[in-house]
Amino acid sequence: MPKLALTSKAIERLKLPETGQVDYFDKTLPAFGIRLGSTTRKFFVVTRIHGKRARITLGDAKVGDGPGLSLSEARQKAGDVVEQAAHGLDPRQKRKAEVDANKKRTANTFGKVADDYVEKYAKRTKRSWKQDERILDLYLKPKWGDWPITDITRADVVDVLDEIEDGKIKGQRKGGTVAANNALAVVRKLFHWAMDERALIETVPIGRKMKRGVVVSRKRNFTDDEVRAIWKAADTIGGFKGAAVKMLMLTGQRRAVVMGMKFSEIEGNLWTIPGDAEGRAKNKREHVVPLTPQALEVIASVPRVEGKDHVFGTGWRGDRPLNIGSKLHNEFTEKCGFDDWVWNNLRGLVATRMRRPLNVSPAIIDAVQGRLDQSVQGQHYDANDYLEDKRAALTAWANLLDRIVSGEDAGNVVDISEVRA
Structure with a gap:
């Protein structure tokens, strides 16, 4: 096979064969060379891998300003291949792994x-x-x-x-x-x-401080004046919307649960929220909420639409629950005069006031609001467990809310033990 002192100019001057292939070995690096085809110029190196002679293609040769490996890059790559082979490594396997990895990378868009x-x-x-x-x-x-x-x-x-x-x-x-x-x-x-779960990436490209702006906290302590303002706004807005917000404040249940309240779920003064897969209870367990006289009064205030089961639904778009989102929230904040709160804060209001000043235990508050107790006792929780305790807690809260709304001194409250008695 012919040998040639390979230079960039020499490679450009080499004439491509009309047919077949011609190999030129480098005089400087004998195992290194270039193979010419009718349309190609490819660098290669010959070495021994596990005792067997092997020709390793390094890549296309760069001609002029075109793509490909420069002569110096090809020589460096050839040296790397020879060194890998000397250590018993097969560069062809590495390249196959790189090709497979690239295919996987481009396939998983x-x-x-x-x-x-x-x-x-x-x-x-x-x-x-x-x-x-x-x-x-x-x-x-x-x-x-x-x-x-x-x-x-x-x-x-x-x-x-x-x-x-x-x-x-x-x-x-x-x-x-x-x-x-x-x-x-x-x-x-x-x-x-x-x-x-899929092992598609090695790291997650998200930093700890990428969250934007200041979002209203789920924890919000309302003053008595603010509680009164929200209730008065519900009075002013009235209808299904005002009644729904009052029910949020009286029961402390999740917004989606209250909005989806159905007449068929109410029996006497008990409201049973279904816990199946189609139900609205977040933990998918049936949840019973005792309804206070104040809550029953709110339900009685909304008109019953014939053929419709949802309590807070006009019926004009079918038997669908009311949606209270940002539009209604904006309407409330305009009437209240403050906007640093979200609907979920009303649920927190109930829990906070039950704990202090009403002295309701955290376990009963969780039972009232349908939070799942992960303890051994909680795993055997029945929907009717703590029913009288829940009734006492909700009654004490409804009475306190009455006093706040009426402007009476809410500091002199009745302890829950007296309500239970």
Whole structure:
């Protein structure tokens, strides 16, 4: 085989054969050379791997300003191959692993992983899977859909959160802190799922301090004046909406639970919230709420729509629960004169006032609000357990709320033990 002092100029001058292949070995590095084909120039190196002679192709040769390996790069690569072979390593296996890894990387695009996340995880484990799907379809898949998921960096996450917060995503109604943080929560869960359950990525490209702005805390201590203002706003707004908010304040149940309240769930002064898969109890266990006279009065104040079962539903769009979201919240905040609270804070209000000043035990408060006790005793919890204790706690709270709304001195309260007696 011909030998040649390979230089960049010499490689450019080499004439390609019309047919077949011609090899030129380098005089400087004898095991190194270039193979010419009718349309190709490829660097190679010859070495021994596990005692057998092997020719390893290094890559296309660079000609002029074209793509490929420069002569110095090819010589360096040849030296690496010879060194690996001397240590018993087969560079062909390494290259195959790199090719396979690249195929896997390009096959697992963010869009594909997002679809798998919805089908294989979110739909099976999350009631809010439709919200996850909507966030992925609206904000993230249009941005990263064709990207290999392994290529997404922290900077990419920051960029898309900025766009969501500023309302710059196509099809987005409005931006804001809440929208950005909701997207962050979904994409964080997706990346952790991709890493922990699917082994598609090695690290999660999300930092601890990526959450946007200051979001209203779930914990909010209301003054008596603020409680009175919200109740008065419910009086002013009236109708199904005002009654629904009063029921939130009287029972301390979750918003979705109260909004979905049905007449068929009420028997006398007991409200039984179904706990099956179609029910609204978050822990999927039946939950009984004693209804105080004040709560029954609120229910009696709303008109019963013929053929409709939902208590807080107009019926004009079918037998559907009332939706109290940001629009109604804005209406309330305008009438109250303060806006640093969210609907869930009303649930916290009930728990806080039951604990102090009403001296209700934390276990009974949890029972009232349907929180699942993880203790051994809690695992054997029955829907009717603590029924009289729950009734006493809710009665004491309703009476205290009456005094707050009427402007009486709420500091001189009746201890729950006296109510129970």
